[in-house]
Amino acid sequence: MPTRVRLIAVVATAVAAVVLAGCSSAVAARPVAADGSAVAAPAARSKPQVVAIGDSIAFGKGVRPDQAWPALVAAQHGWALTDLAVSGSGFVKPGWNGDTYRDQVATALGLHPDYILIAATRNDRTQDPALVASSADELLGELHDTFPRARIIGITTVWGADAPPATVATVNGIVERAVTGVGGTFLDIGYPLAGRPELVQADGIHPNAAGERAVAKVIEDRLAPLGVTS
Template sequence: MGVSLVVRLSAFSAGLALAFVSVASGAEAAPAIVSRVTDATADGPVVVAIGDSIMEGHGLDPSDAWPALLAGEDGWRLSNLASDGSGFVTVGDNGDTFADQVHAAVALHPAVVIVSGSSNDLGESDAAIARATDGALTALRAALPHAEILAVSPVWNDTAEPDQLRTIDADVVTAARTIGAIDLDIGQPLDGQRDLLQADDVHPTAEGQAVIAAAVERALGRPAA
């Protein structure tokens, strides 16, 4: 795909101001976070993905997840921290929320962090989701003041996107812009395409993951608004 992600994001985010804030570190021990590593090149940028089972590539080989597909194309050293069931508020199968993944991401000293909202938070209080989203992204920027942070809109299945998922995405966009991150709206690339979903009608097939990866690439190619 030619130009590296770091170069593209640096150009895409030129002129954005970064917000620096101080946060207190929690005393509780963080749950164990499983990192799926893709070392496309020893010289590539360190990129960390924070998200849910769709970003993880549930039901597929880890190399089929859309962040891993981009890593292979762009030569990243990717650590995919995304996990089943996790959200900004919702505790996932590994006992983690996105705040826990943020904590794990910081220790990896990434040049780029990719994060997305999640349908796993559907049904939770809008106020609680907004607070947790702002807190996680604020903490991420405070700990990584020079990293590029890329907030990708959440992926739904082949049916109409729930209203609350749009609210969740709006919270991410607001928090991302506050901290000088880049928000990318990739639309709903799986809408109306049941053949791109696994039997559970939730998780993308390998082909569906490739469609999501392509949508992210298209969004990155757009000029800054």
């Protein structure tokens, strides 16, 4: 073979070896994390999603976010929680930022919840019952129509250590009718903080961390016979 031809052959062989080596390196150098992420994504999406609609007690005013009762209930069931609760808000009563439950529901409608937690609230006790009923019926209807397969779980008002006024029972009845009217589950949790000032913060309204746990426990006790699982 002439020298020039042999030289070309040697160069071609060398180039081919480099190319093959480069391909091999590219495969070996694929980040392990990339494979892990690709596998983890479906698992994350399959985790049940829950949204909480409520007031300062559902928000967890005065405690850590993970100590609020919606977070405790979600953790118990392995749900991924989006807590939309706003301090001071109700179906009619605007919260500290001007939002009512209407605004929380509007945000929820852009999510994909498997469970919806919605709390009756002391904040509506001084509002016109007819307006509270109208709002509750409308918002629960929207939630059910948008998420017909989601399980809607309502709870009664969380009160402090003192005796609640009669208007709280009125609000509870309104929300119960709205929740059950769309096939949801309504839990009467009573007043787990009644007569127990050690479970309430200094303001006499908001449960402390132990109080939030007490509320979550009663909710769990009511959910257990209903077969609500993770």
